[in-house]
Amino acid sequence: xxxxxxxxxxxxxxxxxxxxxxxxxxxxxxxxxxxxxxxxxxxxxxxxxxxxxxxxxxxxxxxxxxxxxxxxxxxxxxxxxxxxxxxxxxxxxxxxxxxxxxxxxxxxxxxxxxxxx
Amino acid sequence: xxxxxxxxxxxxxxxxxxxxxxxxxxxxxxxxxxxxxxxxxxxxxxxxxxxxxxxxxxxxxxxxxxxxxxxxxxxxxxxxxxxxxxxxxxxxxxxxxxxxxxxxxxxxxxxx
Numbered sequence: 001x002x003x004x005x006x007x008x009x010x011x012x013x014x015x016x017x018x019x020x021x022x023x024x025x026x027x028x029x030x031x032x033x034x035x036x037x038x039x040x041x042x043x044x045x046x047x048x049x050x051x052x053x054x055x056x057x058x059x060x061x062x063x064x065x066x067x068x069x070x071x072x073x074x075x076x077x078x079x080x081x082x083x084x085x086x087x088x089x090x091x092x093x094x095x096x097x098x099x100x101x102x103x104x105x106x107x108x109x110x111x112x113x114x115x116x117x
Numbered sequence: 118x119x120x121x122x123x124x125x126x127x128x129x130x131x132x133x134x135x136x137x138x139x140x141x142x143x144x145x146x147x148x149x150x151x152x153x154x155x156x157x158x159x160x161x162x163x164x165x166x167x168x169x170x171x172x173x174x175x176x177x178x179x180x181x182x183x184x185x186x187x188x189x190x191x192x193x194x195x196x197x198x199x200x201x202x203x204x205x206x207x208x209x210x211x212x213x214x215x216x217x218x219x220x221x222x223x224x225x226x227x228x229x
Contacts, residue, residue, distance in 0.1 A: 036217045043206060043221045044161070093160060097214065104149045104168065104210075106217050108160040 002028045003086040004096050006109025013084055013116055021079045021112045023094030029074035030096035035067075036110075038091040084116040119144040121209050123220025132229045134214050136197050139190040147209040149200035150183060150190045153215070154203045161206060165192070197227045 003026040013019050023033055031052045034045040048069055049057040056069035068080040077096075081088055093111040097104065118144040130136050142150075148169035153161035167174045167181045167190065174181050180193040194201055206223050208217040 032214050044219045046216050046218065049216055091158065095217065105163060105166065106151070106210075111158070111160050113158065 001041075001096065002026075002096075002105075002107045004030075004094065004107045004109045006094050006112055008112060009110055010113045011115070013114070015085055015116055016083055018080055018082045019084055019114060021081075021092055021114075023077045023079070023096070023109050025075045025096045025107075028096075028098055030077075030098075031074060032079040033071060033094055033096045034092045034106075035079050037068065037079075038093060038097065042092065047079075052077075081114065084114070086116045089114055089116045119147060119209055119211070119218040121207060121218050121220040123207050123223060124222060125150045126221065127226070129226045129228065130197050132197060132199060132227055134197055136194045136201070136225055136227075137193075138190070138192045138205055138207070138223045138225075139189060140209075141187075142209040142218075143188065144209070144211060145185075145188065146211045148212070149210045150181070151208050151210075152179075152181060152192045153206045153208065155206060155222075156203060164205075194225075197225075199227050199229050201225060202227045 005024045007022045031048040035047045038044045041057040047062045050069045050071040052071045058064045071077040095106045097106040125141045151166035154164050155161045165179050165181050167183050178195045183190040204222050206222045207220040210217045
């Protein structure tokens, strides 16, 4: 199947700093990518939909000024957690899929474990 | 938007028994229903999926059934093995290119 690569896999940062997470589709073009957050022992919660060349669409309750998403090319979306706080510590994971029917499978990055100290 | 409910949250079975996990969805336009297995700290792994034009799909010990009228779908694992122990998530999605919405997950424990 297609490959989605996410980097870094782990990051520790100090409160108040910003962290950038990259999500790349390695062998296909993704006009749309998705960002999820997963707290321990919980499900994957959709944060936002990243659209190439346009603004991201955020889910209700997700602060767009805190979680900056940039999708500048057909193979790269970035999520920047700005002014990070300990409560932002979580597992962040991106996803992309081939948009054309009948291709339906979603491909996930490896995930990023963010710890804010 | 779509809402996916998953039950049970935990499931314990003996090795060799069958396990069934059930999900319901709210958006009648959803047409793709995958099931994932996730190990701690890793990405979800697709184990089986079904599209809305199919009622049942089977892959060895794993099967998924879909009832579009009732808007529910189920995962069936037969002859369970200890290595089946994991967290399983169901998900639903509308048209291609839209986001998967996940259920809350089921922790399956298979004891030998």
